Amino acid sequence: MGYLAGFPITLKKWFEGVTTKNYRAGKGGKSDVKAPKPDRLHGRHVLNRYEDGLEKCIGCELCAGVCPAKCIYVRGADNNPTDPTSPGERFGFVYEINYLRCIHCDLCVEACPTEAITESKLFEFSFEDRKSAIYTKNELLVDEDGKPQQLPWEDWREGEDKATSGWMRATAPSGDSNYVGKVAWSGELGYGVRQPESVELTIKPKSGDSK
Amino acid sequence: MTATESSAVKATTGVPFTLNGQELHAEEGELLIEACDKNGVHIPRFCYHKRMESVGMCRMCIVEVDTGRGPALQPSCMLTVTPEMKVETESEATKDAQDGVLELLLANHPLDCPVCDKGGECPLQDNAFAYGPGESRFVEEKRHFEKPIPISDLVKLDRERCILCDRCTRFASDVAGDSLIHFIDRGSSTQVNTFPDHPFASYYSGNTVQICPVGALTAAPYRFKARPWDLTGSPSTATVDSSGSRVLVQSSQDKVVRIQGVDSDAVNWGWLSDKERFIYEANVSEDRILQPMRRAVDGSLEPMRWNDALKQTSEALGKKAAAIGGARLTLEAQHVWQKVLADEFSVVSYDASLGDDVSADVVDSLPKATYDWAFNAGSVVVVVGQDLKEILPSIYLRLRGVVKDGSVELVEFNYKSGSLAKLARKSVQSRPGELAKDVKQAFTATPGERSSDLNCLVDTDKPLTVIFSRPNVAESADYLTEALQVIQSVRPDAHFLPAFRRGNTVGAQLAGLTPGVREVATEDEIIVEQVAVVGRPTAEILQEAANGEVETLLLLGADPISDFPDKALAEAALDAVNTVIAVDCFENPSVASANVILPVAMYGEVNGHFVNSEGRLSPLGARVTAPGLVRSDLEIAASLAKTAPQSNSDAQSSLETSHMLGSEPIAWDLLELSSEGARIKTPTKPIQRVKADVPTVADGLRLVIGNKLWDQGTIVENSRTLAGLCETFKVRINPADADRFGLTAGAEIVVKNAKATASVPFITDSSVAEGVLWAPANVRGFDPRSFVTFSESVCYVEVSAGEQK
C-alpha cells in the first residue's frame, strides 16, 4: 500500500491555492485590462529611425549572425548618395524576422551597433499561416513619428511601445564623465531621451589608471 | 594558450634561445617571429608576411628581448635569433607595448566594422580583442578620406581604414613587380594611392586584398556580397590555367562569392592571378545556359528535355562523329568521356587540345620538372615560347622571386621579350622559324651570325629546366619541338615543364583524350602497357569535317572558331557537319552553330581532380549546387553511355560505379608522394624526331600571334568585372622596323598579305624582336588569324603607313 504515502502531498497542495497568475487583471481574468509588464520585457521587434527620419539599420547582418534561432534575414544595399535611406554607406535593404522561430532572446539587440533593432513589449500577435509569421521591413520599421506600427492583428496596450531603445547602453568610463556608473539611453524618435539611470559600478578602475 | 601546449616537434640543434623561460633552438638566421611561430607561441602582427621581406612597419610584433644588455622592446619580425637571447612575449612590458601600439593604430581607424567586408575575419579586430587595451582614450575626430576610391577595375581602396602596414605596396613592388601603388604624402596624412590616371592594373591586384590586414582594400566582385561568418569554403584548385594554384572556394547562400589563395609550398605560395581569383563571377551570369537547348529552324534556341537531348546526342554520336575539347573537364570526367567516346560510340577522332598549344606527344617524350625542382637555388631556367606572366601568372611570381634574388639564372627565347627580360641573364629575341637555331647558338661556343653573346648557356653545367609554351599560333608547331629537341640533345639531363594555357591539359593526356601513342596501366595489373594510337589532332578533325567526312562534331567546352589557328577552317568545319553538339555553359562563336546544347556545371559546382602542368594531382571541390537543369560532365557522359547503341552492360556498370565512387582514371602506382600531395610520374618515351621546314625568306614582317591573360575567352567574357579587362587590338612593332617602313606613331598602319588586308592601330615596342609583327590573340577589335594560312610554316605580312587620321 506504499502508493498511498503520496496522497498527503496531493491533499496538502489542494488547499494551498493557485499560484498561476492570470495576466489579465480583474476578477478571474475576465476584464480586458492586462497586468502591467516589466520594463524590459522582450516583445515584438521594431526597426528604429534617427531624429531626422533616416533609418538606423545599416544592413551589417550582425543580428542575423548572432541569432541563435537563425530567424533573421538581412541584406544590405548601397545608399543613394543624393537620397540616403540611412547615414553612411549602406542600409538594410531586406529585413525579415520569422516569429515562428524567434525566441526573443534579444541577442540581436545587443549585437546591433546602431541600436536599429530593439524590442517593444508587445507579445500578443498571432498569425494564421507561416508566411504571415515573417515580419518584413514594412511591418517592423517605425513610422515617420518614430512610433511602432500597430498592425491590425496585434493587441497594443498603453506603454507597450515605450522605452524600447537600447537599454544595454552603459557608458564607458572613457566616454562622457557625467555618465560614469549610469546607464544612458539613446534618443528615441517620438519619445525623446530618457534620463540616465544609476547602476552598480562593476568596472573597477585599472591599477595603473590613477597614476 | 601557452607555449607548452604546442605539439610541434622541438628542434634540438641550432641557435639556443630562451622563449618565455623555455630553452629552445632556432635555425641559423631565423627571424624571431618565425622561431616563435614554430614553437607554438603566437606573436600578433600586421605587416609581417612570411612570403615577403619584413619591414617592421606596424610595431605590433614588439616583444621584450634580452641579448645580455638587459631587456628591451624590439620588433620580432626584424630580429634574427642570436645565441642566448631571452625573449618574453607575455611580460608586462610586452603587453603594455602591444596595448599602446593598438591604441595608436585604432586612433584613426574608423569604427565601420559592421559594414566592412573584413569585419569578422579582420586581424585588426582579432588583435585588438586579444591584445588591445579594450578602450581608447582618444576623443578627437578621426582622420577622414573620401570613402572607397577605385584604384583599379577590381580593387577599391578605403584609405580611412588603412593602417599603413606596407603589405600591399610591398607585394606590388617586390613580388608582382608592378609598383603602381605607393605611399603618398607624409606623417598623419600618409596614404596608399596610385598615380593619377595610372590605375593599379596588375594581374595580381587581388592578392593585395587578401593580404590586407584591415578592410582598406576590397575586391569589387566580392564587396558587400557576404559577411565572413556566412562563408563556407571548400579547398580546391584553380583551373583557368595549368599552374594548379591551390585555392579555397567560398560560398554564401549557395553562391560562390570569393576565391582565396591557399599557401601551398609546392605550387603557388598563396598568390593567385586575378583571373584565377575572380573567375567565379561567370557562374551567376544571366547569359548562362541553364537547360538543354535545340536550335529551331529559324536559328533561335528553344528549350528541350534532357532525355530528348541525350537521345539526340546519342544518335548523332552513333554516326561518323568527332570530338574537340575537354581540357576544362575534371580528370574523372575526361576519363569517362574518353571511355564513352572510344568504347561506346567507337569514336576515334578526339582531341582535348585545340591545336593552339603544345602537342601532347611532345610533352610525353620529355622528362618533367616540378616547380620546386625548376626554382631550386643554383639552377638555370630557360623559358622558350611566351612570357610566363601571360600563360601561368601565378607561377611567374615564383620564377620572378628566384630570378630577382639571383638564386636562379633565367635565359629567355621569345619573339617578344618577357616581363623578366631585365632581370634575365639573357633575353634572346628570336624570330619565327629561327627558334631552334637561336637555342642551338646559345649552347655553341662559336660566334653566330647574329651576335656572339648569344652563347650564354655554353659553359653552364647547373641543373637546367626548360619552361616551354607554344610561342605563336601563326607558325608551325614544329619549330618549338625542334628547339626542345636541340636542348635535349645538348643537355640530356635537362628537365622540362610545359606551360599549357588550358587548365587540365595534362589530365586529358593521362585520360587519353589527346591524340598520340598512350601508355596506360590496365585496371587489374599494375604493369604499364603500350596501347595503340588514340585520337586525332584537331587540325585533321576539322579538315575532315570541312571535307564532309564527319557527320557529328561534339564540342566539349571548346570554341575552335575563337581558338583554332585557322579560323576559316574551323568555320568551314562547323558549317559542313550535320550536327554540332556543344557541351558548354555559354553561347560563344562556335556554340552559335550548335544544333544541341547540353548545359554543363561550372567551376565550384563539381567534385573531381585536376592535374597541373607538373603532373600534380589536386582535388576540385564542389561548393555550390549547379543551377537550373545543369548537369556535370561526368553525369552527361555516364547518361550517354546508357543510351549508346552498342552499349554493353559491363562498361555501363563500370561507368556507373565510377560515376558514384569517383573513377580511377590513373593507375595509383604511377603516383609518387611528396610533401605537398601526389604527383604523377609520367614515363618518358623515346623522342620522335621532328625536322621543321626551313622558313622561306620573304620581305615584310613575320607574324606572331601571342596570348594575353585577359582575352575574349568564354568564361572571362561572361564575368561582369573581368570582361572589361580585355584590351583592344593593337599590333606591336620594333622601333627599328617602324623607322624602316616609315610608320609614324599614333596613325594606323595597313597590314596585308595574300589572305587579308587590314588597317590596324599599332605601337612601337622595343621588346618585340626585329622583323616581327606581334599581334595579341582573341582580343577586341580585330582577329589577326585572318592573315594565317595554316599550311605555311611561317606567316609573312607587309606593313605600310596608313592614311593619317
Place this chain on the structure above:
Amino acid sequence: MSRLTSAAVIEAEEIIARYPRKKSALIPLLHLAQAQDGYVADDAMEHIAELLDITPVEVLGTCSFYEMFKREPVGKYLVNICTNISCQLMGGEELLHHAEKTLGIKSGGTTEDGMFTIEDVECIAACTEAPCMQVNYRYAGRLDEVRFDKIVSEIREGKLAIPAHGNLGDVKQHIPQERESGIKPPEQTEAPAWFVRRMSESESEVTINANK
C-alpha cells in the same frame, strides 16, 4: 605644366650619370622639374619616371613626402610665415593675419597676379629672429607689419632681387668648386645673419640673405 624640356633632359642625363643607380637621381630631377615650372607637374613626374626606369607613383611617393616640392602651381614668391612657439610669442600669428589681409588671400592661397603664395609653417629654425619668415626660402627676421609691407613693396618694385620659386635645385646642382665638400673651417664662415645685423643695424632696414 609639362614634361621636361630638351635642355632639362640633357641636364637630367648628366645628373643620372653621377649615380651608380639611376633611381638615386630622383630628388635632383624633381628639383630640376620644379626649377622649370615652379612646381612639379604630373607630366614631369611621368617623364622623370621614364628617365629613371621606375613607375610614376614611385616618383609621386618621394615628391609628396617633401613639403618643398609643390605639386600645384604656386606664386612667384612663396612666403612662409612661421607661427611656431617663438614666433607666435613674438607676434607671428599677427604677422600672418596682416599678410593675409594685405595680400588679400588666405594661408595656402596665391594672389591673383600670381606673385605671392602665403604658407603658415612650423619652426624654420630662426627663433633668434622671431617673428620670421622666408621668401622663396630666403630668410627675413625681426619682422613687423611695416617691415613686411616694405619687403612686399620692394619685391613688387623689383628692388629686392630674390630668385623665382623653384630654383633651389639650381643652387644644389651647381656647388662652387671650393665648397664641394661642403665643409669650411670656422674662421672662413661668414658671420651669422643676426650678428651682422646687430653690428650694422643702421646699414639696411631689411636683411635678406639672398645667396644667389
